[in-house]
Amino acid sequence: MAAAAASAGVGAGVAAMLQVPERVVEVAVPVRRDSGEIEVFTGWRVHHNVARGPAKGGIRFHPALTASEVSALAADMSLKTAVVDIPFGGGKGGVRCDPGAMSLGELERLTRRYTVAIASLLGPDQDVPAPDVNTDERVMAWLLDTVDVLHGRSMPAVVTGKPLAVGGMRLHAGATASGVVRCVRAAFGALHRDLVGARAVLQGFGKVGGPLAFLLQSAGMRVVAVADVGGAVWNPGGLDTAGLADHVTAGGSMGSFPGGSALDPTELWEVEAELTVPAALEGAIDAAVAERLASALVVEAANGPVTPAADEILARRGTIVVPDILANAGGVTASYFEWAQSRQGYPWDEALVATRLGRTIDDAFSTVWARSQSLGATLRHAANVVAVERIAAAIEARGLFP
Numbered sequence: 001m002a003a004a005a006a007s008a009g010v011g012a013g014v015a016a017m018l019q020v021p022e023r024v025v026e027v028a029v030p031v032r033r034d035s036g037e038i039e040v041f042t043g044w045r046v047h048h049n050v051a052r053g054p055a056k057g058g059i060r061f062h063p064a065l066t067a068s069e070v071s072a073l074a075a076d077m078s079l080k081t082a083v084v085d086i087p088f089g090g091g092k093g094g095v096r097c098d099p100g101a102m103s104l105g106e107l108e109r110l111t112r113r114y115t116v117a118i119a120s121l122l123g124p125d126q127d128v129p130a131p132d133v134n135t136d137e138r139v140m141a142w143l144l145d146t147v148d149v150l151h152g153r154s155m156p157a158v159v160t161g162k163p164l165a166v167g168g169m170r171l172h173a174g175a176t177a178s179g180v181v182r183c184v185r186a187a188f189g190a191l192h193r194d195l196v197g198a199r200a201v202l203q204g205f206g207k208v209g210g211p212l213a214f215l216l217q218s219a220g221m222r223v224v225a226v227a228d229v230g231g232a233v234w235n236p237g238g239l240d241t242a243g244l245a246d247h248v249t250a251g252g253s254m255g256s257f258p259g260g261s262a263l264d265p266t267e268l269w270e271v272e273a274e275l276t277v278p279a280a281l282e283g284a285i286d287a288a289v290a291e292r293l294a295s296a297l298v299v300e301a302a303n304g305p306v307t308p309a310a311d312e313i314l315a316r317r318g319t320i321v322v323p324d325i326l327a328n329a330g331g332v333t334a335s336y337f338e339w340a341q342s343r344q345g346y347p348w349d350e351a352l353v354a355t356r357l358g359r360t361i362d363d364a365f366s367t368v369w370a371r372s373q374s375l376g377a378t379l380r381h382a383a384n385v386v387a388v389e390r391i392a393a394a395i396e397a398r399g400l401f402p
């Protein structure tokens with residue numbers, strides 16, 4: 001953020017404001033387990049900056065979640081909403097817990113108690129959560145219902161990524177993957193490379209990676225290797241991604257997919273390909289991986305999958321990295337459209353949502369690409385500069401209270 005602020009010509013005072021989150025709330029979340037015992041979890045909600053609009057960002061449930069990680073992710077959301085120029089600030093939240101080790105009832109009680117604990121921060125004009133790692137539309141429905149019960153009225157615009165039955169939007173679930181593919185197309189175009197027949201390697205086959213594999217194949221690419229937590233599979237001719245999804249849904253592991261050969265997941269990065277898409281957790285591409293990464297283009301579908309040390313190595317090796325705040329911004333852009341519809345109480349035509357989503361990502365990509373050319377800098381630096389300029393403009397327009 002500091003380097004971007006310097007390139008953007010932002011004053012020292014505004015730069016200092018962007019270095020720290022505006023608000024960090026830590027809460028205790030006591031939950032009655034099915035056994036009858038009470039377990040106390042720790043949760044957070046962070047507002048990084050709200051000069052451009054209400055705090056926007058997901059809620060994640062993860063056993064290794066920390067306060068500093070939530071704050072860093074909230075800062076990324078300020079940049080992400082600014083880079084696609086939607087009227088939100090940046091926020092993030094979550095609870096340190098292992099949802100895989102909880103029953104549905106325990107998960108619901110955790111979600112509702114956490115929502116109550118952060119309720120004073122939430123509102124359509126204050127802070128609008130959404131799904132993130134290990135949370136989904138069901139969790140958003142519990143959050144919405146808890147807020148509605150607390151306020152005694154219907155507030156559908158308080159959360160996005162809701163189920164259709166309570167004002168959600170059909171295209172929300174696949175929007176992150178759609179935005180990633182849009183960036184892949186734009187990057188191949190800008191680099192004058194052929195997309196059709198090009199090979200893609202994908203890490204992650206969940207909420208983003210699953211639909212993404214299918215969309216990349218539909219765009220004419222050969223998805224040659226896919227890894228998830230349970231293993232990896234490789235087929236140099238291209239995997240049948242729909243078949244792989246069916247196989248995984250039926251409980252099969254990556255390595256046992258009959259349409260490819262099992263691959264050691266640590267070898268994923270060395271598979272020859274034109275494109276690598278990390279679509280799992282932070283830090284997947286570290287310095288050691290960056291030294292041996294085979295493909296010359298990385299599109300970050302996950303948040304923060306390339307470590308800062310790896311980023312320097314990739315830049316030195318001439319590998320192009322489309323940064324997360326641009327590449328995966330389709331999700332939050334869809335959230336913006338859902339929020340707008342919930343506020344209007346009027347659903348948009350699906351074709352309109354798709355067109356606006358595509359245009360928003362294309363415009364952001366072109367702006368960032370042009371800035372990267374004019375600065376002679378990486379796409380990540382250029383995206384940060386574009387975002388910081390927009391946030392700084394909002395802070396300066398508002399002036400400082402009192």
Ligand code: GLU
Binds near residue numbers: 058303328335
């Ligand atoms: N969790 C998603 C992200 O990191 C979406 C956030 C949102 O829609 O508010 O971008």
